[in-house]
Amino acid sequence: MQGRRSFLRDSLRLLAGGTAGSVSGRLAAAVTLTQPGTFAQPLLSSSCPDQRHETTLNDPAISGTVLANIQKARVLSPADSSLHVDDCRPPKHSEPQSVMQNTRLITVYGRSFGIAPILGMLGNFKSFNELEQGIEPWVNSTSGLTGDRVTVAPHLIYALARPCHSSADSCLLFLDALGVDLIEDYIKPAAKRGMAVVLDAQLGRLSPIPILERMINAGYLSFPNVHIALDPEFSTKPGQSIPGTPWGTLSAELINEAQGLLANYVRSASLSHKKVLIVHQFVDATTNSWSMIPRKQHIKVFPEVELVFDADGFGSPDAKIYKYNAMTDPTVYPRMQWRGIKLFNQNPYARYFSDNPLMTPQQVFGIEPTTSGRRMRIPPNLLVLS
Secondary structure, eight states, rough: OOHHHHHHHHTTTTTTSTTTTTHHHHHHSSOOOOOOOOOOOOBBSSSOOBBOOOOOSSOOOOOOTTTTHHOOOOOOOOOOTTTTSSSSSSOOOOOBOOTTTTTTEEEEEEETTOOGGGGGGGGSSSSSSHHHHHHHHHHHHHHHHSSSSEEEEEEEEEEEOOOSSSSTOEEETTTGGGOOOIIIIIIIHHHHTTEEEEEOOOOOOOOOHHHHHHHHHTTTSSSSSSEEOOOOOGGTTTOOOOOTTSSOOHHHHHHHHHHHHHOOOOOOOOTBBBBEEEEEESTTTTTTOOOSSSGGGGOOOOOTEEEEEEEOOOOOOOHHHHHHHHHOOTTOOOTOEEEEEOOOOOOOOSTTSSSSSSSOHHHHHHHHOTOOOOOOOOOOOOOOEO
């Protein structure tokens, strides 16, 4: 089993995109980088072309092979009066609904279906049907152990860090710039199955704001089932040409700025649901001399945003539980409401970047301790499978 020190040293650097160009460099070499394409236009009411509102779907809910039995969340339809605009009257401003309350969110991490399984579990699946079947044990055990509804989400690496080409380079490969139609291929099909979609940004040389604005302008965040994740590990410092070497940081102030932008968007667009913002972290001041989230105690609470801190990194169950408990300690971070943990399944393409052994569902949700007696103090609301 890996100890705490090696767990901190190694973390997920290779699996999440590679360091020194070892993984992300190979991926970048295999894909032709294109300029960002024309984004989908923000979705508008047909009767009021200047009025933006949240996207709804005309199709009825489609029962999934797994989720039909355990998932209580329904697909929003145009019949929902809080979402549908029949004329040019301003929409009713009701409070956006919680996504995380009484829900366990299971996200499956990777670049996209069938692509680069070295980057995460999602690449092993080629379709939503395969995804549902592949994670059925986790969905069933999570529902049975917690009694909460379960929402599943493909967790797409929307902005993938890669070696920088110039001083003006963002050091990112955007998924939609490579020709992927996120709305038609992922967001709408996921909504039909009662699933969410998480768009993950590895930051590179950008702050969260331009990346979030890109998502908003593309129309992605107008859908109630689309949420965001930020990965500080690949945020670069001035003069740094390889994201992730050394590890990056994301300050509390920048996270608050991102939350403020999302909160304003939820209000101005009259969205029915809050936006979930996931922040990955595997180094914290509670266990180290520095933190990937500087001044983390200054994180603010925005009613329209549900901020989740995800205990990232691979290692033994003891090491992972130790880190999770420390990074989500309510006595140190009393404002923290939502918590997550990332599990690294055995990956034949990255054998040394996996959890060994993998935590059991009983260990994940604090029902059983490890063999050495370590136990999760507060069960996670989010489970990221990689």
